[in-house]
Structure formats: C-alpha cells, structure tokens
Amino acid sequence: MSPRKSAAEARLTRQRIIERSVAIASVEGLEGLTIGRLAGDLEMSKAGVLGHFGTKEALQLAALDGAADLFGQLVWQPAADAPPGLARLRAVCAGWADYLVRERGAFPGGCLFTTAAVEFDARPGALHDAVARLYAHWRARLVADLRTAVELGELPRDADPEQLAFELLGAYFALNHTLQLHADPTAVERTRRAVDRLLTG
Incomplete structure (x- = not known):
C-alpha cells in the first residue's frame, strides 16, 4: 500500500x-x-480507534469539532449569501429550526451542544472551554447581524443586540427541549412566532 493511499484511508477511518x-x-x-x-x-479494535486520537478527551473534542462543522453546514453556510442584518438572521433562524427537527437526522438525540453544555457547564476543563468558545462564537455572529439590523433601521434604534441574541438562543434551547422531551408538533411554529416578535422590534 502506498503512503498516500494509507494516509487517505486513515483520514476516512478517522472521519467514520x-x-x-x-x-x-x-x-x-x-x-x-x-x-x-x-x-x-x-x-x-479498541487500539485501532484509540490510535486515531490518543485519549478519550481528544476523541470527545474531535466529536465536538465534527458536530460544529455539521452545524455550520446546516445553519450558517446556507445563510452566508444573504445580506447582513435581518435577512441573514432570518435565514440562520430558519436553518437552525430545520436542523433541530428529528427527521433531518443530523443529531439523533437532539442538539449535541445543548447536551454538552449541561454536561460540562460546571466542570472546568478542556471540554467546558471548547463548548463555551463555540457558544461565544455563535452568539457573537448573531450580535453582529443584530447590530447591523439596528444600524440599517431594520430594528428600532434602541434595540439591544446582546439582549436579543440572548433571547434568540433561549428560543432555540426551548425548541430543542420541546422536540426531545415532548415531540411537540407545534414547537417549530411556536419558535417561529417567538423569533418573528424578536426580529420585528
């Protein structure tokens, strides 16, 4: 087997x-x-799995990175070409709801990041810090478009982008919980109405 083929197979195995x-x-x-x-x-073999990561924590961090890549593909990338401000925010919010619906199959047990936040919010360490960084990054992206929406007059001049981002995140946490705990068929529509209120000032 050539070194190039071996390296390619190793990458595929790691991705699996x-x-x-x-x-x-x-x-x-x-x-x-x-x-x-x-x-x-x-x-x-166990050795074959561990050989790609070295430690369980490294595997956990790789899984978190893989989930973040998937979240980006499903939520952020489809909205990337929308104009900054409300248009992009609405596109992000629509993609966010879609990705949480079980039928998409992206995350069989619901949002991995919500699960990880609950697991590690009170446990200092690399995983806590990685989850916190991801949430901070996504929140900053929401705040940036909310600020743009205020500057463009799409939202009231006295709207608080930080507060609106906080409430948007809360709406999607609630959507994930309602879908997972109750399989409530009205959850997506309720979230849409909540987001509409937030984004109309």
Missing part, C-alpha cells in the same frame, strides 16, 4: 469514527463515548 461519535454523543452525551462502544459499532 467522528461521525459515529457525534451520533452517540447526541443521545448519550460526550461522556457516553467509550472506546469499546465505538470499536464494536465500527467493527474495529
């Missing part, structure tokens, strides 16, 4: 491990990831 890790973690949390479980699911 990450994809399966994301699916498991969305249901069972990042702590639910075990080398033995992954090895069994993927028909690999």
Whole structure:
C-alpha cells in the first residue's frame, strides 16, 4: 500500500469514527463515548480507534469539532449569501429550526451542544472551554447581524443586540427541549412566532 493511499484511508477511518461519535454523543452525551462502544459499532479494535486520537478527551473534542462543522453546514453556510442584518438572521433562524427537527437526522438525540453544555457547564476543563468558545462564537455572529439590523433601521434604534441574541438562543434551547422531551408538533411554529416578535422590534 502506498503512503498516500494509507494516509487517505486513515483520514476516512478517522472521519467514520467522528461521525459515529457525534451520533452517540447526541443521545448519550460526550461522556457516553467509550472506546469499546465505538470499536464494536465500527467493527474495529479498541487500539485501532484509540490510535486515531490518543485519549478519550481528544476523541470527545474531535466529536465536538465534527458536530460544529455539521452545524455550520446546516445553519450558517446556507445563510452566508444573504445580506447582513435581518435577512441573514432570518435565514440562520430558519436553518437552525430545520436542523433541530428529528427527521433531518443530523443529531439523533437532539442538539449535541445543548447536551454538552449541561454536561460540562460546571466542570472546568478542556471540554467546558471548547463548548463555551463555540457558544461565544455563535452568539457573537448573531450580535453582529443584530447590530447591523439596528444600524440599517431594520430594528428600532434602541434595540439591544446582546439582549436579543440572548433571547434568540433561549428560543432555540426551548425548541430543542420541546422536540426531545415532548415531540411537540407545534414547537417549530411556536419558535417561529417567538423569533418573528424578536426580529420585528
């Protein structure tokens, strides 16, 4: 086997491990990831799984990064070409709701980041810091478009972008919980109405 082919196969195997890790973690949390479980699911040896990451924490961080990439593909990228301000915010919010609906299958157990935030919010360390950075980054993106919307006159001049971003995040946390706990068919429409109120001032 050539070194180039070997490296390509290693990348594919690593990606398979990450994809399966994301699916498991969305249901069972990042702590639910075990080398033995992954090895069994993927028909690999434990050493083969661990060899791609070195430690369980490195595997957990890789799963979190993989989930963040998927979130970006489903939520941020489709909205990237929309004009800054309300148009882009509405596109992001629509994509965010779509990605949380179970039928999409992106995260079988709901939003992995909500699960990870609950798991690690009171547990200092690399995973806590990684989750916090992701939320801070996404919040900053929302705030930037909300500020633009205020500057363009799309929202009232006295609107507080930080407060609106806080409330938007809350709406989507509520949507995730309502879908997962109650499978409420009205949850997406209720979230849409909440977002409409927030984005009309």
